[in-house]
Amino acid sequence: MPHLEISDLITVTDPLSGARLPVRRGDVVRLLQESGDPRAARIVAGLPAGRDDVLDPLAVDRLMIGVHTEMQRLSEELRIGERLVHVLGPLFEAIREIAGRRGRFRLVDIGSGLGYLVRWLAATGALGPNVELIGVDLDAALVAEADRLARAEGLDCRFVHGNAFDLPEIATVYVSTGVLHHFRGPALTEFFEAQADSQALAFCHFDIAATRLAPVGAWMFHRARMRHPLGRHDGVVSALRAHTDDTLLRAATVPGIRPLLYEPRGLSNPFCTTLRPVLGIRPYLEDPLRLAMGRASRRLVGAEQLSRPGAAR
């Protein structure tokens, strides 16, 4: 049975035009019932819809903004910003080493939601002053809210409505958090290919580590911290849908890119690793990156180390 996230089903955007499409509540309820998830079906059945059974788009937007605001609390508690800078700091150091100290760089966060990461990076200046910060998301309401929040605090970053598969912004480095598990099968490879085909020097995508503990931890954490049943439901399903190390490395094996995994299962304490990234870097960046990471580079492995018998499993 496929695990389905409610938020993926109640907001549907035309990938070409970016226009919001009407969603019939009954269709979503049926789909969730057929997938063997009556709890999710009940949550959707309780959402407001018009006479034509189309979900009220304004109510859905409000709900999504509310759920993402609560999700940000989890990101704050899990220190997502620090986790990212731990890898992105050395990555930008390596890029500066190669591209010259005075270059201007651009980080694009794909599927940025409310833009916590981009706004946090802007507020802390953790990547240095010469890195432009941009968030891209398919959901126009989240983009607008991210923009409003950034302006309210006078943060130097911006947000763009766009699709991960047809990226509107060129970048030096593409990043994401909690987005990879939304892309399944060939879409995951297409996602990495689009970035490898661009001028970007690297990508670094963080998602939930697919450990046995992840769904239990996700249940506990979302239960304790999130109020809306939709957020609690999707939080656990995300952990169930997390991609394995093998899947990520295989999908990120695209021309022109050296795929690497930071903190794969076998090398890290599953209790401490909640989110960890798959990286794709231009091959000439590998040595400078390892140098910049120092001892931590032991945790950065390619497919060859993972498939060695007994290694990193």
Add this chain to the structure above:
Amino acid sequence: MNPVLPLLALGLLDAAFSGFRAYAGRDARIRKHRAVVRAALRGLAVGAVLLLAPALTAGAVLLAADDPDRAYGVLADGGVGFLVPLGLYALAVAVSLLAYFALPFRASTLAMVVGLGPLTLARPLFVAVACAGALVAGGGWTSLLVGAVAGAAVLCVEPFVHRRWYAMPL
């Protein structure tokens, strides 16, 4: 030992944390120290008012008693039994918080997922255990009554502050 002051201190501390929890997840700004302090103060204020309920209940018990000195002794015994589980709970929270703030990000995440998260969920359970503790320590039904009122009061702070000030995302 007179348990009134430590119980009051724990109750007010819990109320301040409840105020924070009522607010957390409602404000997506990055810089929010002042908003956090305001939420904790709101929790503290609501807690101070709600904690009058167990104080008045205890007062009523003493007024109605034939032998107020004996009734006071019984309540004090019950209060100690009530305090012990809550003290242990507060200690566990303090250790988790210390680990969360002092350790590097990997280990601090662990403190959050295995410490502070479950401890938040277990608050009503610890209140129930505290009530049982009041009985076991010889506090009788009067301590159970005061303890139950106090437990209900502290558990109400978070929902009240949440509904009053943080029902919608800010």
